[in-house]
Amino acid sequence: MLKVKDLNVYYGVIHALKGIDFNVPENKIVTLIGSNGAGKSSTLKAVAGLVKPKGKISFLGHNIVGKRAYKITKQGLALVPEGRHVFVNLSITENLRMGAFGKKYSELKPLYKKAFDMFPILKERANQKAGTLSGGEQQMLALARALMSEPSLLMLDEPSLGLAPKIVAEVFDIIKSLNRGGMTILLVEQNAGLALKIADYAYVLENGAITLEGDAKSVLNNEQVRKSYLGEI
Numbered sequence: 001m002l003k004v005k006d007l008n009v010y011y012g013v014i015h016a017l018k019g020i021d022f023n024v025p026e027n028k029i030v031t032l033i034g035s036n037g038a039g040k041s042s043t044l045k046a047v048a049g050l051v052k053p054k055g056k057i058s059f060l061g062h063n064i065v066g067k068r069a070y071k072i073t074k075q076g077l078a079l080v081p082e083g084r085h086v087f088v089n090l091s092i093t094e095n096l097r098m099g100a101f102g103k104k105y106s107e108l109k110p111l112y113k114k115a116f117d118m119f120p121i122l123k124e125r126a127n128q129k130a131g132t133l134s135g136g137e138q139q140m141l142a143l144a145r146a147l148m149s150e151p152s153l154l155m156l157d158e159p160s161l162g163l164a165p166k167i168v169a170e171v172f173d174i175i176k177s178l179n180r181g182g183m184t185i186l187l188v189e190q191n192a193g194l195a196l197k198i199a200d201y202a203y204v205l206e207n208g209a210i211t212l213e214g215d216a217k218s219v220l221n222n223e224q225v226r227k228s229y230l231g232e233i
């Protein structure tokens with residue numbers, strides 16, 4: 001579904017991504033793990049059209065390098081950004097409306113229903129400002145907002161960040177059930193243990209380069225990964 005070749009991202013003189021290659025097959029969960037500053041967010045931003053990369057990115061057979069972010073979303077690719085970035089002064093319903101940017105008014109009703117069925121907590125708070133939600137609720141809202149664009153590929157940047165273990169488990173259950181329903185997922189996580197448990201395939205990113213890839217199970221059992229990312233001595 002997504003094919004990335006020789007992807008490079010520069011921020012001025014900083015060469016953040018140094019020619020990485022990866023693929024995301026349809027209906028799979030692919031994870032990209034790595035420590036702080038490895039280039040995980042830069043990768044997702046490049047795919048989503050939020051930073052301008054060099055290299056090749058093909059989504060459903062179409063080149064998307066150089067396309068505007070909203071056009072890429074329209075093609076079926078949505079990003080749940082690191083740190084959620086909900087619109088704090090807008091209500092939950094208005095945040096969802098933003099996720100459906102470009103859709104016709106008549107298309108909205110079933111999309112709201114789907115979002116509220118999946119996240120009942122958001123229905124209870126529909127008119128509440130998003131800034132008043134807890135971290136976990138904001139993560140749910142960021143996810144629901146991304147789903148409003150009806151993506152075929154959902155990219156999640158550190159969905160577990162700053163959340164209590166119980167909420168993290170809830171978020172990951174939702175990710176798994178979305179995938180069982182046919183959604184293709186590209187998941188970025190610092191919490192490697194969690195990500196590798198739900199993913200089909202994994203890439204390890206270090207200093208802007210991929211140093212290891214394989215079935216998630218084999219990466220989870222890799223000695224170096226266990227030492228560097230799972231805190232085992």
Ligand SMILES: Nc1ncnc2c1ncn2[C@@H]1O[C@H](COP(=O)(O)OP(=O)(O)OP(=O)(O)O)[C@@H](O)[C@H]1O
Pocket residue numbers: 011014016034035036037038039040041042043082190
């Ligand atoms: N806007 C920017 N301007 C300059 N440098 C940047 C910018 N954004 C990222 N970088 C640099 O690019 C590198 C990769 O950053 P990136 O945010 O992609 O890492 P990450 O793997 O997502 O890290 P984290 O786990 O902390 O979120 C880092 O060295 C970072 O300092």
Ligand SMILES: [Mg+2]
Pocket residue numbers: 040041042082157158
């Ligand atoms: Mg990041």
